[in-house]
Amino acid sequence: MEPLIQVKDLVKIYSLGEVDVIALQGVSLSIDRGEFVAIMGASGSGKSTFMNIIGFLDRPTSGQYLLEGINGEDLSRDELAEIRNRKIGFVFQGFNLLSRTSALENVELPLVYAGASPSKRKEMAQKALSEVGLEGREHHHPSQLSGGEQQRVAIARSLVNQPSILLADEPTGNLDSKTSEEIMGIFQRLNREMGITIIMITHEADIASFAKRNIHFRDGKIVDDRNSAL
C-alpha cells in the first residue's frame, strides 16, 4: 500500500536579511497510515519546520512532499487551507483555543470552514468531545477548563473533521506529568482503536516512548529513525 506521507529531499531555507538559514538540509522519509511517530530533536534541529511543511502551513524551498499522493506544490493558498481543513488536525503546546468561546464551538471551528450545517456541526463536535471524555463540558469556556481539559478540547477539534493525520507540537509541554500521561493515553487509544495516524514533536524521551516510532532530527537532517523502545 502506498505510504500516507512521502517526503523526498525536502529542503527549507529562510532568508533573514543578509543571512540564509538552512532549516532542512534534505530530509526524506515515509510514514504509513496508522503509524504513531514521535519526532525529537533540539531546538533549531528543523523538527518544527518539518512539521509546518507536513501540515501544509509552509512550502519547502525544494524537494517533494506528498500526502495521500497530493502534492502541495501546485496548490494555491486557498487550496492548501482546504487540505488542512479536511486532512490535517493540529494540536499545539499552548492549546490555541478561542477564548470566550465554548468548548463545543471551539471543536466546531474546522466544520465551520468546511461549510457544514449548524446541526451537523453540533452532532460531530459532540461526538468528538465524548471521544476525549468531555461530555457534559461542552459549554464551558477555556478559562473554566484545566490545562488537560483544554488540550482534550484541542484534540477533539483536531479530529472533528476526520483528518488523515494528527500533528501534535509538544502536546504535553504545558501539562504536568500525570495529565501528560492521560493525554498520551488518549493519543494511544485513538491510534490503536481508530487507526488515526499521529505525528508528534517532543523533546522529552519519556513522552516519545509512547509513540511506536521515534525519528531524531539534528541540524536539519534525520540522524536516527527507529522503532520506539517500548
Add this chain to the structure above:
Amino acid sequence: MTRLFAGLRLALRALMVNKMRSSLTMLGIIIGVSAVIAMIAVGSGAKARIAEQIASMGSNLIIVLSGSSTSGGIRYGSGTVPTLTAEDAKAIQTEIPSVKYVAPNLTGIAQVVFGNQNWSTVIYGTTPELLEIRDWPLVSGRPFTQQDIDGATKVCLMGRTVADNLFGGIDPIGQVVRIKKVPFTVIGVLAPKGQSTWGQDQDDMIFVPLTTAQKRLFGMQFPGMVRSIAVQAREPEVMKEVENQITALLRQRHRLQQNQENDFSVRNLTEVMSSAEQSAGVMSLLLGAIASISLIVGGIGIMNIMLVSVTERTREIGIRIAVGAKGRDILLQFLIESLVLSLIGGIVGIGIGIAGTLVLATFTQWPTLFSIDAILLAFLFSGSVGVFFGFYPARKASMLNPIEALRYE
C-alpha cells in the same frame, strides 16, 4: 443566508468583548450621521418653505415700484414718493401684449377700529385684478368689482389675521369698520396665505379699492399716484421681455431723458424667489457635505480600531487559518465586524439626528423636512464607510502568515 447570520453573530460577539471600545468607535459614525440628517432636514425645510412661498405669491410676477426720484434737488428712496400712476398701469396692460393682468397699488398702515377693538394693519388699495395675479381666493363674501373702483366705494376685503383680531368668532361680512375714521363695509374675507418669504404675515392686511384709498386714505398728498404696480406675465419665458418693455414704456411716459435714471424699478419677483430657492438647495447640499466630513472621520476611527483589533487577535487568526480558514473567510469576518459597527452607528445616528432636528425645530421655529431618501442615503453612506475603512484591516488580517501568527504573544 445562515452563514451571513452566523457571521453577524460572530461579529456582534467580538464587538461585545470590549463594549466601551466599540461604543466609542461608533460615536464617530453616530455624530456624523446625525449631523448629516439634521443638516439635510434643515436645508430641505428651508427649500420647501421657499417653494411654498413662491407658489403662494403667484406666478410670473413682476413688481414695478415707484423708484428714486429727485424732487426739488432731494433724492427720494424707492417707494417714498409715488412716481407711478394708475394710467401707467393701464398703459402697461394695453400696450404690452404678453401681460396678462395688471394691478396698481397704493398702500399704507392704518388703524382699523371695530367697536372697542382696534388693530393696526396694512391697508392695500388695489384693483380686482390683484386677486388674480396673487391667485388669492376668498373664503366668504365677494371681491370688489370695477364699479367699486369707479365709484370709490367704501368697501373692504379682510385678511384672516385682521378678521380674527377684530371680530373673534363673529362673521365680519356686512359689518362696518373704521379706517382712519372712514367707515368701510366688509364685503369679503380672504383665504389664509401664511408668511411671505421675508417674514411678513400675508393675512395681516385689508384690501380696499384703489380709488377709495387714493381719495380717502393715503393718496391726498399725491393725487392719482400709486406706489407700485403688480404685473402678471402670460408665461415664464416672456418675463425678461416684459420687464424690458415695461421699462421702455414707462421711460417714455415719464419723459425721461437718455441720461436720467429710471424713477421706478422693475423687479422680477419670481426670479428673486427661485434664486432664493436655489440658494437654499445649494446651502442644504453644502451643509450635508460638511456634515459628511465628520462621517469620514468616524470611518478613520473604525479603521484605527480594527487595526488594533486585528493585531490583538493575531493568534486567533492564526488558529483559524491553521484549521482551514481561507483568506476570504478571514476578510469577511473582519469586514462584517466593521460593517456592523458602522451600521449600528448609522441607525443610532439616524435616531439621534431625527430627535435632535425635532428639538431644534421646536426651539428655533426653523422649517425642517425629513425625507426617506435622505435617511436611506445616510444609512447606506454609513455602511459604505464601514466597508471602505474596514477593508484595509480586514485584508491585513487575511494575509497573515499562520506560522508567525501562532507564535505571536
